[in-house]
Amino acid sequence: MITALLLFWPALAALLVLLVKGQGAKRVAFIAALVEFAFALFAATSFVVDRTAPQFALSVPWVESAGISFSIGMDGISLLMVLLTTFLVPLIVLSSFKHDYKKPNAFYALILFMQTGLIGVFVAQDAFLFYFFWEVALIPVYFISAIWGGARRVAVTFKFFVYTIFGSFFMLAAFIYLYFQTAGTGVAAHSSDVNAFYQLALDSSTQSWIFWFLFLAFAIKMPVFPFHTWQPDTYTEAPTQATMLLSGIMLKMGIYGVLRWLLPVVPNGASQWLDVVLVLSIIGIIYGSIIAIRQRDLKRLIAYSSIAHVGLISAGIFSLTEQGLQGGVIQMLSHGINVVGLFFIIDIIFSRTKTREILNLGGITQSTPALSICFMILMLGSVALPLTNGFVGEFLLLSGVFQYNYVFGAVAGVTIILGAVYMLRMFQGVMFGTKSPETEVFADLTFNEKAVLIPLVIMVFWIGLFPNTFLDISEPAVFNLLNIIQRR
Amino acid sequence: MISIILLAGFGIINLFAGFLKSNRVLLPLALLFLAIVFGVNLFSWNDPQSYFNHMLTIDNYAVAFTGIMVLSTLLILPFSQRYVADQDENLAEYYSLLLFSLLGAIMMVGFENMIMLFLGIEILSISMYILAGSDKKKQRSNEAALKYFLMGSFFTGVLLFGIVLIYGATGSFDISTIAGTSIGAEGIENTMFILGLLLTIIGISFKISAAPFHFWTPDVYEGTPTLFTAFMSTVVKIAGVAAFYKLMNAAFASSYTTWFPTLIAITVLTLVVGNIGAAVQGSVKRMLAYSSISHAGYLLMALIAFNERSESAIFFYSLAYSVATIAAFGVLKLVTVQRDEESFATFNGLGQTNPLLAFVMTVSMCSLAGIPLTAGFFGKFFVFTSVVEDNSLIWLVVVAVLLAAVGIYYYFKVVIAMYMQPAGNYERVRVTSFASVVLIIMAAITILLGLAPAIVSDLI
Numbered sequence: 001m002i003t004a005l006l007l008f009w010p011a012l013a014a015l016l017v018l019l020v021k022g023q024g025a026k027r028v029a030f031i032a033a034l035v036e037f038a039f040a041l042f043a044a045t046s047f048v049v050d051r052t053a054p055q056f057a058l059s060v061p062w063v064e065s066a067g068i069s070f071s072i073g074m075d076g077i078s079l080l081m082v083l084l085t086t087f088l089v090p091l092i093v094l095s096s097f098k099h100d101y102k103k104p105n106a107f108y109a110l111i112l113f114m115q116t117g118l119i120g121v122f123v124a125q126d127a128f129l130f131y132f133f134w135e136v137a138l139i140p141v142y143f144i145s146a147i148w149g150g151a152r153r154v155a156v157t158f159k160f161f162v163y164t165i166f167g168s169f170f171m172l173a174a175f176i177y178l179y180f181q182t183a184g185t186g187v188a189a190h191s192s193d194v195n196a197f198y199q200l201a202l203d204s205s206t207q208s209w210i211f212w213f214l215f216l217a218f219a220i221k222m223p224v225f226p227f228h229t230w231q232p233d234t235y236t237e238a239p240t241q242a243t244m245l246l247s248g249i250m251l252k253m254g255i256y257g258v259l260r261w262l263l264p265v266v267p268n269g270a271s272q273w274l275d276v277v278l279v280l281s282i283i284g285i286i287y288g289s290i291i292a293i294r295q296r297d298l299k300r301l302i303a304y305s306s307i308a309h310v311g312l313i314s315a316g317i318f319s320l321t322e323q324g325l326q327g328g329v330i331q332m333l334s335h336g337i338n339v340v341g342l343f344f345i346i347d348i349i350f351s352r353t354k355t356r357e358i359l360n361l362g363g364i365t366q367s368t369p370a371l372s373i374c375f376m377i378l379m380l381g382s383v384a385l386p387l388t389n390g391f392v393g394e395f396l397l398l399s400g401v402f403q404y405n406y407v408f409g410a411v412a413g414v415t416i417i418l419g420a421v422y423m424l425r426m427f428q429g430v431m432f433g434t435k436s437p438e439t440e441v442f443a444d445l446t447f448n449e450k451a452v453l454i455p456l457v458i459m460v461f462w463i464g465l466f467p468n469t470f471l472d473i474s475e476p477a478v479f480n481l482l483n484i485i486q487r488r
Numbered sequence: 489m490i491s492i493i494l495l496a497g498f499g500i501i502n503l504f505a506g507f508l509k510s511n512r513v514l515l516p517l518a519l520l521f522l523a524i525v526f527g528v529n530l531f532s533w534n535d536p537q538s539y540f541n542h543m544l545t546i547d548n549y550a551v552a553f554t555g556i557m558v559l560s561t562l563l564i565l566p567f568s569q570r571y572v573a574d575q576d577e578n579l580a581e582y583y584s585l586l587l588f589s590l591l592g593a594i595m596m597v598g599f600e601n602m603i604m605l606f607l608g609i610e611i612l613s614i615s616m617y618i619l620a621g622s623d624k625k626k627q628r629s630n631e632a633a634l635k636y637f638l639m640g641s642f643f644t645g646v647l648l649f650g651i652v653l654i655y656g657a658t659g660s661f662d663i664s665t666i667a668g669t670s671i672g673a674e675g676i677e678n679t680m681f682i683l684g685l686l687l688t689i690i691g692i693s694f695k696i697s698a699a700p701f702h703f704w705t706p707d708v709y710e711g712t713p714t715l716f717t718a719f720m721s722t723v724v725k726i727a728g729v730a731a732f733y734k735l736m737n738a739a740f741a742s743s744y745t746t747w748f749p750t751l752i753a754i755t756v757l758t759l760v761v762g763n764i765g766a767a768v769q770g771s772v773k774r775m776l777a778y779s780s781i782s783h784a785g786y787l788l789m790a791l792i793a794f795n796e797r798s799e800s801a802i803f804f805y806s807l808a809y810s811v812a813t814i815a816a817f818g819v820l821k822l823v824t825v826q827r828d829e830e831s832f833a834t835f836n837g838l839g840q841t842n843p844l845l846a847f848v849m850t851v852s853m854c855s856l857a858g859i860p861l862t863a864g865f866f867g868k869f870f871v872f873t874s875v876v877e878d879n880s881l882i883w884l885v886v887v888a889v890l891l892a893a894v895g896i897y898y899y900f901k902v903v904i905a906m907y908m909q910p911a912g913n914y915e916r917v918r919v920t921s922f923a924s925v926v927l928i929i930m931a932a933i934t935i936l937l938g939l940a941p942a943i944v945s946d947l948i
Contacts, residue, residue, distance in 0.1 A: 063942045066873075128869070135860040147907055154908045158900065165859075166893040172869075173885050176876045 002043045003056040003072045006082060007119050009036055010089075014112035018105050026097055029108035033090035036115065040086035047079055049472055052480035054078070054125055062129070067188025071125040076477035077329055080470060081122040081256055084336050085249050087455075089115050092244045095344045095452045098351060101148055101239070114140035114245060121253050127175045127192040130261060134168055134217075137253065141245055145238035153237045160234040164220055167227075171217035171257075174210050178265065197265045198484050207269030214262045215277070221254030222310045224277075225284035235303035240347040243299070247306050248340040252332045255313055259325070259481060263317075267485040270318070277318045278404065282412050284311030289418035293425065298346045298356040301426055302339065305382065305419070309335050312415055315408070316397030322482060324400020329474045331393025334381065334463055338390060341378040341456040345371070348449060349430065353438040358426060363435035368444040372431055374453040381460040383423045384416060389463035489539050489546055491529045491554065492594055498525070499587040506580025511568065518565055518583040525590075526558045542662065543601040550598035552803055552948045553730040557593050560722045560810045561586060566926045567818045568715055582622055586719065589615035593727035597734065602651045602661040605731060609647065609695060612724060613640050619716040620708055632711025639694070639704045647691025653684025663739035670742040677746070685740060685747055689754075692735070696728035696784045698754050699761035706765070709777035714824065717773065718817035721780040722810040729787045733802055736791065744794060751792050756887060758785035763891040766898045771830040772820055775898055776813070779856060782895065783809050789888060790871045793881065797874035804870050804945050808863035808937060812855035815930040818923065819849045826917050832901050837911025845917060846906040848927045853899040855934045858892055863937030868892065870945065 013032030017025050047055060054073025062070040074082060093111060101107045117137025124130035138161070146157040175192070182196040190196075202210070220227045235243045263270050270277075288307030295301035313331050316324035348371065349364070350356050365372040377388070384390035394416065402409030445453065463470060498521035505517055529551055536547035565586075568579075592611030599605040617640060621633025655661055657680040658669045671681045694701040709717045740747060762782025769775040787809075790801040820830070822845065827834045839846040855864030872888070875881050919927075937944065 061942075062940075063945060065942070065946050132860045132865075135865075139854070139859065139861070143907070146904070154904055158897075158904065161900065162893060162896055165896050166890075169889040169892055170886075173872065173876070173882070173889050176869075176872050176885070177882060179873070180877055180879075 001056065001058065002039060002046075003074060003123050004058050006036065006039050006043065006086070007072060007116060007123060009039065010112040010115035010119070014109040014116070017109045017112060020105050023100055023104050025105040025108045026093065029112060030090060030093045030097075032112060033086075033093050033115070037086040037090055040083050043074070044079060044083060047074070047473070049076070050476050051075075052476050057125065059125070062126075065188060067184040067191040067193075068128050069126055069193065070129060071193060072120075072123040072129070073125050074123055075480070076474040077256070077259060077481075078122045078477075080329060080333060080474055081252060082119055084252070084333050085115065085118050085122065087459075088244070088248050088336060088340055091340065091452045091455060092241050092248070094448060095244070095347065096241045097448050098446070099239075107144065107148060110140040110144050111241065111245070114144075118249050118253065122256060125194045127179065127194065127197060127261065129192075130257075131168070131172055131175060134171070134253065134257075135165070137250060138164060138168075141242055141250060144242040144245070145234065148239040149242070150237040150239075152233070156230075156233040156237040160230040163230045167217040167220035170213040174213035178210065194260070197261075200265065202266065202268075204268045204272065207266040208272050209269075211262070211266045211269030211273055214257075214266070215273075218254040218257040218262060219280075221257070222251055222314060223254070223307065224314050225280050225287055225307065225311065228284065228288075228307050231307065232300050232303040235306070236297065236299045240343055244340045244343050247303075247343065248336040251306070251310060252336060255310070255317065255328060255332055258314070258317060259328070263320070264481050264484040270320075270485075274318055274320070274404075278315050278401070278408055281311045281315035281318065282408060284308065285315070285412055285415045286418070289415060289422060292422040293418070295422075296358050298349070298358060298426065298430070299343070301358075301422060302342050302346065305422060306335075306339055308415055308419065309339075309382075312394065312397050312412060315412055316400045319400040319404035320482070320485060321400040321403045322478060323396045323403065325478045325482065326471055326474060327393050327396025327398075327400055329478065330463065330467055330470055331390075331397055333470060334389035334393045334460075337456050337459045337463070338378055338382045341374070341453060341460075342382065344449075344452055344456075345375050345378065348445070352442055355438050358429040360436055360438050361430045362433040362439060363431075364439050364442050365431045366435065367442050370445045370450065374445070374457055375427065375431065377457050377460055378453075379423050379427050381464070383420045387461070387464045389460045389467075391464060392467040489532075489537060489544070491525045491532075491558075492591055494521075494525050494528060495587050495591040495594070499584040499591070502580055502584040502587060506578075506584075509579070511579055514579050514583060515565065515568060518587070519562065521587065522558055522562045522565070526555065526562065529554050529558060538600070540604075543604045544595065544598050545600045546598050548948050549730075549734065549799065550594070553597040553726065553806070554594050556726055556803070556807050556810055557590060557597075557723045560726070560814060561590055561719065563811070563814045563926060563930060564715060564718050564722075564818075566922055567718075567821050578622070582619060582716075585615040585619055589613075589619075589719075590723065593723055596727040596731040599731065599734070600663055600738075602654065602663065602666075605735065606648060606651060608727075608731070610644065612727060613644065613695070616640075616716070616720060616724060619719070620712040622716065623713045626711070628711035629713065630711075632708045635704055635711075636708045643691050643694035643701065646687050646694075650684045650687030650689075650691055653680050653687065655684075657681035657684060663735065666739045667741060681743075682746060685743065686750065688735070689747060689750060692728060692732045693754055696725050696732065696787075697781050698784050698788060699757040699781065700754075702758070702761060702781050705781055706769075706774050706777040709780070710771065710773050710830075714773065714817055714821040717777075718814050718821075721776070721817070722813050725780060725784060725787075726806045726810060729784070729791070729802060729806065733791050733798065736794070737799075741794075748792065751788065752884070755785055755788040755792055756884070758782070758788060759888055759891050763894045767894055769898070770832070772832055772834065772902060773830045775832075775901075776816060776820070779895070779898070780813065782891070783813075783856070786868065786871050786888065789884060790874050793871075793874040793878060795874060795877055797870070797877060800945055800948055801870040801874040803948055804863075804937075804941065805867035807944060808855060808867035808934070811930050811933050811937075812852035812862070812864055815848050815852040815927060815934070816856070818927060818930075819845050819852075822919055822923060823917050827914060832905045833909070835902055835905040836909040837906070837914055838917070839907040841911050841914060841916040842919065844924060844927065845919065848931045849906060850903050851931045851934050853902055855938070857896045857899040859896075861935060861938045863934045863941070865938055866941040866945065870941075
């Protein structure tokens with residue numbers, strides 16, 4: 001039941017927010033998102049860690065004659081993703097308090113509506129339900145980006161929209177094909193339940209093309225090189241809140257899709273293409289990092305760094321080792337937290353100086369101790385300094401890649417050096433040095449801004465110091481997935 | 489059967505009511521008639537009856553499609569408010585013609601005899617030829633009527649030729665007798681029969697504007713008054729597809745291997761022409777015309793899948809498509825009455841001036857594009873599932889999926905204009921409360937079917 005509550009509460013709250021006139025909508029949305037987080041915490045406390053089957057499961061027939069059911073539930077990975085989503089959404093809403101967007105009720109309703117889609121993706125236990133929420137999550141963020149975004153928003157977000165839908169149609173086609181290979185229960189001849197998909201025994205050439213159909217959808221969403229071309233522009237043009245939603249949470253949908261719907265469903269297909277995917281991922285790491293070094297716009301820099309980070313996550317997961325998968329899960333959390341924090345700091349800087357060019361900034365540390373500390377910690381988390389969250393994830397991911405192939409591991413390891421280069425260069429250019437005309441007067445964090453950044457900073461250390469809190473939750477589920485992958 | 493008699497009677501009553509010359513009376517009267525027909529039609533559910541020496545059968549298939557078509561007409565008519573009132577004197581005639589053509593459409597979905605099919609198509613078409621030219625003072629409308637009539641008559645001839653050849657080969661007009669002779673099955677090919685089959689397919693393909701017999705569609709749709717374009721692209725098309733499927737299923741199932749290559753070529757061509765054509769249009773109305781071609785392609789996909797899922801896939805798709813298309817044409821009409829052009833720019837800033845219209849338009853564009861949460865998604869879903877069931881046709885789904893992505897491009901051009909372009913000089917579009925209610929109903933149906941498709945997907 002709690003899963004259904006988690007799923008429907010944001011949509012319900014979205015309708016409520018729509019009715020609120022004026023800027024009061026942001027407060028209602030914030031409270032609704034906090035309530036949602038409370039639900040998720042409640043679910044986490046009553047979650048039994050060492051079970052592999054989905055918990056809090058609920059299944060009602062949706063299209064009964066076709067064996068499609070509205071089936072939801074959470075295992076460890078789902079729970080962590082739900083926690084990440086519900087933790088970040090209130091902060092994202094809070095981060096927007098200093099902006100007075102026009103038509104605030106629609107803006108916040110769309111954010112909450114998107115949350116339903118995101119939660120739905122993470123808890124769906126039925127292929128078509130998963131697809132359904134996959135698209136439901138996309139539509140609101142498209143509108144948020146295209147209506148409230150920057151000058152070139154219309155063309156850029158349209159490209160993003162068509163690009164991702166293009167990929168997901170392939171996923172739908174693959175799902176329909178897989179569905180017909182299953183054996184149904186009860187009245188229906190087939191079933192789209194996740195376990196029915198896991199029991200499929202397809203020949204390897206079928207698995208091979210199914211793999212690409214599914215991978216295309218997930219790779220575009222993540223995005224993995226060379227499917228990333230929509231990403232930097234969209235991140236740059238979208239309003240900060242949409243960028244946070246896209247990079248912090250939506251990107252994880254793609255990785256989650258790989259874990260839940262790609263590897264266990266077509267393990268043989270995946271193993272045929274592991275080398276290709278790993279090479280693409282590693283190209284993404286190097287390519288994203290090098291371009292990030294050359295960027296002068298802060299938002300674009302973080303966008304490219306995101307490509308690099310996602311490349312590493314994807315490489316680790318496709319190593320198909322326990323470390324790689326566990327690292328992938330924990331790095332999804334870390335990346336979500338860090339990237340949301342960094343985009344928020346960029347938003348703070350931009351709203352005070354009206355520029356995102358590194359060259360026009362500098363010397364901000366002199367007047368802003370609180371901002372500097374928060375920025376420093378989030379930046380170091382992103383660089384993967386030991387004791388921060390990024391270190392745990394990157395360490396596990398790289399050890400996974402090393403186990404797969406040490407040459408790949410060595411090349412992927414360059415990410416640590418390159419990451420430090422572009423992050424430190426950015427930090428140096430923005431925060432140190434002499435003040436520029438733009439940064440002459442620069443106020444430190446307000447209360448609201450601290451309220452956003454401090455929870456994020458706490459999480460950087462929490463995951464960095466006590467990663468087992470989270471790794472323990474996902475471990476049984478990861479083992480279960482690996483079992484399914486290796487069994488077939 | 490009663491619904492056919494009623495429609496004929498109501499059509500005539502409507503003609504006589506024409507002396508009132510007031511839309512205040514005529515519109516409610518027409519709506520009332522349609523509502524009665526809709527209700528009466530439902531009584532035949534699960535009560536199949538055969539009429540006129542087995543020339544016409546009203547079974548669940550006919551009832552279901554009649555239901556969609558009557559409902560579509562019911563949803564189209566409310567938009568005649570204001571449009572016709574101040575400029576047209578022949579209102580009653582138009583309503584009567586719509587009722588008559590609906591009658592033809594019902595015959596098309598209930599036929600058991602090729603003659604009945606032909607009569608149905610003719611009754612439907614002749615009314616439409618007149619309605620296409622109903623905006624008498626506009627050159628475009630005249631052009632549309634003439635084009636439609638000339639092309640339509642020609643292809644009617646082709647269809648009739650086909651029917652006659654099939655009669656020559658099988659000795660019967662009755663579709664079950666034709667199926668019984670199993671001429672055309674593998675091994676017993678018959679040139680006369682194959683030629684007849686081909687000509688019949690071409691004749692019906694024209695009616696549903698499947699490529700390469702689609703050339704009339706954009707011009708006719710553009711010139712015809714929007715109200716009747718909506719009727720053409722929903723009722724006429726659905727009657728055509730339903731008749732097509734029934735014909736293939738009941739009469740020519742055994743010659744599947746003969747007609748399959750032809751139809752698959754037509755389907756692929758229709759999908760490509762419809763989607764690519766729509767993507768390059770500058771006028772919303774022409775875009776919708778091409779989009780209706782592309783939807784004929786998706787419907788044909790379900791037809792050529794030719795398995796037990798096809799029927800319900802066609803049914804669901806038709807319903808989803810009709811509701812979304814009528815809503816789109818309805819909004820288009822309301823907007824163009826005031827803003828007097830049909831380019832995408834007409835919709836600029838509609839999200840600010842008329843949030844309701846913009847919302848309804850967005851829902852129907854999403855539905856036509858096949859995005860989840862709307863009925864159109866499940867329409868495509870059921871069509872694709874019926875095709876994938878036959879493993880050898882997966883490539884067709886891939887083609888359709890690629891073209892569906894193109895579809896998103898042109899449907900969202902409208903959405904972008906509404907929400908992301910400034911309104912400029914455009915003022916708020918005046919909408920009667922009745923039209924608003926109907927629009928809300930259509931958006932609600934679309935979303936409801938997108939959430940709970942099982943309500944209707946299992947009917948037939």
